[in-house]
Amino acid sequence: MIPNLTNFTIDGKDITAKPxxxxxxxxxxxxxxxxxxxxYPKMKPYGxxxxxxxxxxxxEGRKITVASCTTPASDGSKVYxxxxxxxxxxxxxxxxxxxxxxxGCLTCHRIELCGPQDICQRHVSVTDRCTICPKNERxxxxxxxxxxxxxxxxxxxxxxxxxPIHTDDPFYDRDYNLCIVCARxxxxxxxxxxxxxxxxxxxxxVALVGTSHGTxxxxxxxxxxxxxxDVCPTGALVEREYKxxxxxxxxxxxxxxxxxxxxxVAEINKFEKxxxxxxxxxxxxxxxxxxxxxxxxxxxxxxxKRLKKxxxxxxxxxxxxDLDTAIxxxxxxxxxxxxxxxxxxxxxxxxxxxxxxxxxxxxxxSGKKYSTLFDDLDKKFTSSLLERFGQEFSTxxxxxxxxxxxxxxxxxxxxxxxxxxxxxxxxxxxxxxKIVVIDSRETELTxxxxxxxxxxxxxxxxxxxxxTRSIIDxxxxxxxxxxxxxxxxxxxxxxxxxxxxxxxxNTLVSNKEISLTAKLIGESESTSVVFSNDNFTESSSINLxxxxxxxxxxxxxxxxxxxxxxxxxxxxxxxxxxxxxxYFGEENESDLIHQIHNNNIKAMILLSDGFNLERxxxxxxxxxxxxxxxxxxxxxxxxxxxxNAQVIIPGTSYLEQEGSMVNLEGRVVKIRKGSSHKKDQIxxxxxxxxxxxxSGISDFDYSKSEDVFREISNNLLEFxxxxxxx
Numbered sequence: 001m002i003p004n005l006t007n008f009t010i011d012g013k014d015i016t017a018k019p020x021x022x023x024x025x026x027x028x029x030x031x032x033x034x035x036x037x038x039x040y041p042k043m044k045p046y047g048x049x050x051x052x053x054x055x056x057x058x059x060e061g062r063k064i065t066v067a068s069c070t071t072p073a074s075d076g077s078k079v080y081x082x083x084x085x086x087x088x089x090x091x092x093x094x095x096x097x098x099x100x101x102x103x104g105c106l107t108c109h110r111i112e113l114c115g116p117q118d119i120c121q122r123h124v125s126v127t128d129r130c131t132i133c134p135k136n137e138r139x140x141x142x143x144x145x146x147x148x149x150x151x152x153x154x155x156x157x158x159x160x161x162x163x164p165i166h167t168d169d170p171f172y173d174r175d176y177n178l179c180i181v182c183a184r185x186x187x188x189x190x191x192x193x194x195x196x197x198x199x200x201x202x203x204x205x206v207a208l209v210g211t212s213h214g215t216x217x218x219x220x221x222x223x224x225x226x227x228x229x230d231v232c233p234t235g236a237l238v239e240r241e242y243k244x245x246x247x248x249x250x251x252x253x254x255x256x257x258x259x260x261x262x263x264x265v266a267e268i269n270k271f272e273k274x275x276x277x278x279x280x281x282x283x284x285x286x287x288x289x290x291x292x293x294x295x296x297x298x299x300x301x302x303x304x305k306r307l308k309k310x311x312x313x314x315x316x317x318x319x320x321x322d323l324d325t326a327i328x329x330x331x332x333x334x335x336x337x338x339x340x341x342x343x344x345x346x347x348x349x350x351x352x353x354x355x356x357x358x359x360x361x362x363x364x365x366s367g368k369k370y371s372t373l374f375d376d377l378d379k380k381f382t383s384s385l386l387e388r389f390g391q392e393f394s395t396x397x398x399x400x401x402x403x404x405x406x407x408x409x410x411x412x413x414x415x416x417x418x419x420x421x422x423x424x425x426x427x428x429x430x431x432x433x434k435i436v437v438i439d440s441r442e443t444e445l446t447x448x449x450x451x452x453x454x455x456x457x458x459x460x461x462x463x464x465x466x467x468t469r470s471i472i473d474x475x476x477x478x479x480x481x482x483x484x485x486x487x488x489x490x491x492x493x494x495x496x497x498x499x500x501x502x503x504x505x506n507t508l509v510s511n512k513e514i515s516l517t518a519k520l521i522g523e524s525e526s527t528s529v530v531f532s533n534d535n536f537t538e539s540s541s542i543n544l545x546x547x548x549x550x551x552x553x554x555x556x557x558x559x560x561x562x563x564x565x566x567x568x569x570x571x572x573x574x575x576x577x578x579x580x581x582x583y584f585g586e587e588n589e590s591d592l593i594h595q596i597h598n599n600n601i602k603a604m605i606l607l608s609d610g611f612n613l614e615r616x617x618x619x620x621x622x623x624x625x626x627x628x629x630x631x632x633x634x635x636x637x638x639x640x641x642x643x644n645a646q647v648i649i650p651g652t653s654y655l656e657q658e659g660s661m662v663n664l665e666g667r668v669v670k671i672r673k674g675s676s677h678k679k680d681q682i683x684x685x686x687x688x689x690x691x692x693x694x695s696g697i698s699d700f701d702y703s704k705s706e707d708v709f710r711e712i713s714n715n716l717l718e719f720x721x722x723x724x725x726x
Contacts, residue, residue, distance in 0.1 A: 017073035024068040038182040039069040102128035140233035179236040185228035197222035226295035242275035251674035261663025262286035272675035291419030307650035331694035339366035348571020351659030353708040354684035384545040393666040396564030403562040406524035410531035464547035466503035476522025478556025526562035576662035
């Protein structure tokens with residue numbers, strides 16, 4: 001027998017439960033179905049619905065009926081899930097639940113045969129029929145009723161609430177006439193998202209779900225992450241877009257809105273359109289969570305405004321051409337320029353395969369390689385990260401933040417830009433981790449902060465230096481660690497040359513605040529730092545990295561398993577872009593516009609999905625494109641960039657391709673194809689490969705994205721031994 005494991009039986013089958021597991025959790029792990037409605041994985045047991053009742057017999061022979069979702073498994077016990085007593089009790093429980101939910105269809109013998117246009121022989125109101133419910137065939141209540149095999153008639157009447165349907169908020173509708181008050185939505189909002197936008201209310205003595213003061217979700221502080229929709233077992237909470245659409249297949253893929261790399265489940269209908277997007281409960285690092293952009297921002301892939309054909313400008317007139325002709329035209333035009341006049345420009349939303357093929361092509365023609373990463377990824381910043389911390393991405397997984405005694409958030413707004421990361425930080429704060437926010441802006445995380453420092457813009461690095469000195473002044477440095485640093489005395493003497501009063505004056509942060517922050521960080525057993533270079537110049541972002549490095553050096557958190565460094569970016573594949581571009585050699589992005597204006601760059605190929613221009617460009621960049629003699633753009637949409645192009649190639653979305661990205665943890669995540677693209681739409685790597693062949697360049701014989709990834713894996717150490725389908 002393995003210590004700490006619990007051994008018992010369920011309906012005569014031997015079961016081994018992990019420490020702390022409930023009967024229901026152990027049963028689900030073993031593939032044993034026990035009906036439940038209020039329980040949901042990765043949330044605390046609640047015990048509200050009692051649908052999961054079982055009979056437990058202890059080793060002494062005493063029997064008791066309990067809710068399996070709240071009862072821990074006990075050694076030597078016997079659990080019965082379907083004997084006569086349990087079945088009768090469960091039916092009674094479900095019948096009581098159904099008095100608060102339309103149930104005429106649920107107990108009808110024709111439920112498997114009935115359609116939305118059929119005449120109802122039981123006179124069920126049209127608005128109460130399962131066949132017109134947006135959650136039809138996705139309803140957990142219906143599945144539960146089927147499993148308990150209720151009689152064909154229910155002795156209890158249905159008490160219709162006659163509540164109005166809430167349609168005044170963005171993204172989803174709330175119909176509390178269908179609510180069974182399992183409180184899943186309330187609990188996920190409170191326990192997992194830490195927003196408390198929903199709560200249990202009372203109406204004439206009856207418990208209902210709503211907002212605290214009866215206001216809209218917008219006014220209640222809802223982030224519209226959609227977690228409540230994903231956990232709702234009925235049609236009470238439903239996405240408004242494609243509300244009644246039925247999916248024919250589900251695809252596990254990766255969200256490409258930010259670098260967290262959330263694992264998602266895309267529901268696809270018979271027309272190969274994505275109709276719903278929800279977090280994968282078993283996926284890492286998001287554990288089933290998403291943000292408003294990930295949950296509801298997928299529909300651009302279905303847009304009728306997407307480019308479907310290739311175009312080129314001839315004598316100022318936009319003309320449609322076939323894809324082969326367009327690629328040949330690009331190849332012939334590039335031949336008119338010298339290699340150093342050609343730039344290949346990528347996006348942080350491109351896949352690893354797109355990036356590798358693009359930079360390889362630029363390398364073959366001796367062209368210049370750029371990224372349109374005006375968001376965050378200048379070369380000196382990431383080089384400084386590599387030099388100081390050995391890598392350009394997080395040193396630990398994001399959920400490791402919860403192990404830290406203190407989290408310092410520097411110049412970052414993760415709840416807005418990397419929402420799931422913000423949720424991790426909020427959970428850590430709720431669990432007792434101390435939060436220090438260093439940001440001149442007020443963000444959501446300032447509400448969770450033990451200390452909020454508001455330095456004058458561009459003085460953050462200087463403030464961190466002042467905190468480091470204060471830690472040394474208060475003798476809070478980690479002496480066991482610094483004793484092994486050979487030049488620490490020299491470093492300390494250098495720190496002492498900085499006047500803390502002058503630092504306070506420059507940063508507009510008082511000496512007292514600096515001292516209190518230093519005390520909090522210095523007395524913490526482990527400290528993690530989350531930071532970005534938002535609003536930093538190229539040189540000051542290097543100083544930021546150095547200042548963070550020095551702070552963690554003094555506290556000894558470089559060598560602490562519960563500490564970590566978390567540089568965060570905006571681009572979904574910023575890390576992958578940086579790794580792959582480093583392999584081929586690179587130019588500095590900040591130099592791109594200058595090179596265009598000076599006519600050093602005359603021709604450009606720009607790869608962009610064209611969806612979110614703010615992430616890939618700036619007005620200054622778009623205006624500079626007018627100076628080019630030739631511009632070919634690979635894009636999903638016509639936009640301000642394509643308006644300057646001589647050739648436009650229609651691209652594919654992330655749901656129409658197989659590929660990979662690297663998230664902010666350095667984890668290689670898979671993008672899976674969920675739907676087909678139009679004939680002339682083409683993947684970026686495929687466009688570049690065909691362009692290379694047209695230009696007479698060898699070694700671009702890729703028939704699928706897996707071929708490109710295999711070459712990446714063979715050539716780049718960071719991808720070594722990683723298989724494409726893992």
